[in-house]
Amino acid sequence: MFADNKDNSGVSSRTRAAPLRLALQWLESQSAVESHIAPLLLQARLTKEKLIVVDDFLPFEVASRASSLVLEDAARNEKGDWSSMSYEEVAHEADAIAHDFDYAEAEDISGGEHLSDAVSWIFPDLIPVFSIARYTEGHHIDAHDDKAHVPIEMKGKGEVLHSRKYAAIYYLTPTWKASYGGVLVDEVTGTHIVPKFNRLVLFEVPRLHRVTAVRPNAPPRLSVFGWWLTPGKLYELDLSGLTHFLPNEGRGTLRGALFGWTHTDKFADIIDKAGLVNKCSVLCLAWAALNVTKASIREVRAVVAESIVDSRFRSQTLSTLLLLDRVLTTLSVALPLIVAYLSHSNGPRVTSIGGCRESFVAGVSLLWRQPFAVGDAIEIPSLNVFGKLLQFGIFNSVIEDLDGRPVTVPNAALAAGAVVNRSRARLRLCRLDILVMPPSSSQLNSFLEDARRNVGGSVNISSITCDGVGITAKVMVKNDATFDATKGDLYAKLLESAEKHEVELSFEKRVVFQPPASE
Ligand SMILES: O=C(O)CCC(=O)C(=O)O
Ligand SMILES: [Fe+2]
Incomplete structure (x- = not known):
């Protein structure tokens, strides 16, 4: 219905008025989509050129209608079905390394499933794995090659290892401009591909590429992205493939790597729920273990999977330590070795942790x-x-x-x-600053003396202003004393002395627990 009767913009007069329902219906029809795609000779071109860019991939009206749903979902800007790949721990630092992007399962975003199905029918005989991505300010992906091995459960055959064969990205944001950033850079030819609306990029995996950071004030950069898998090992996951395990690498590759590691649904679920800090820690640790021990990926995968399924993993703060302990004990890796390795190695993988390397090393050592x-x-x-x-x-x-x-x-x-x-420490100091309004200097002095006895610490004048006399009271308390109780007690005692000597007492200005050493 949409493929025929095109004018120059690829839109027929009938389709211009087509409601959303028709667009979605068209996308649901595999035969309609396939006959639209067939004349593009994508497979033949891809075999020859390895990377191709197809503008106006779907009929304009279909693309606009369906993507408007995705846009609406993304613009709501709530977490909803979107998961973040940003590295939360460092995200607010000026030179944060890894903002990455948000992603959602295609079927969770209205319109997303239709569009990703349409893209997946480019190679109907291969296994498609597509999601929806949303990049906002600062989001990017460092250079990576998309290589991944993915075990797939096959009927009657059990688990069969697959490799990513082709990658596709189909862009959904209308009026994207080069000045918004978010450009896909093909590192092989140096080509900069602007994520124009309705543009499809296809390439053969492996291929080195990256996404430049999205600039402030850009609209959300939305895309369908993913891969087609084929059985067997198309390539080895060599050392450069290990960059997949790093937190600042692409979501797609990261997910693939995680999936490839564990091949259980449970794992994927848990790791998604566990929060990114933990995901990244797991990846860093596993990566360190791989490099230091030269353990096989299989060994590391087993340990990591086991540790993650452990319920303790879900408690954020201790999880890293527990996991570290677990991974290291099982692999019998000496911690100093890892620390030494991380601090002295200047290989590309360590560099991609960037300015955080020292902190990572320090973190490991402090945890220990x-x-x-x-x-x-x-x-x-x-x-x-x-x-x-x-x-x-x-x-x-x-x-x-x-x-x-x-x-x-x-x-x-x-x-x-x-x-x-x-x-x-055994004891600490509680200090309270307060203002008093004494009727006379003799009453002030008798109040101070009385207060010193009463609180069992020092009570001295810290300032004299037209508002009154500033008083600082200090008392040593047991270390396990709670702040509120100590504060309340100190105030009550001062008030008692103040009332006795007819000195007016303001509310406390500032109360702090302080280390005695700094006094
Ligand atoms: O969005 C793009 O332009 C590329 C995405 C990508 O490389 C990936 O997800 O692995
Ligand atoms: Fe990629």
């Missing part, structure tokens, strides 16, 4: 030594940071400071200087 645990009050004098350790990541840790703000500290900084673990 455990000088502090999540929940501990820690102080980093060199950074002037004091607060509760909220999260311990493989690259960064998060400390909640006294104002309740999360402060992200690279592990390299944690390992570099002194870190005081207040939770493991």
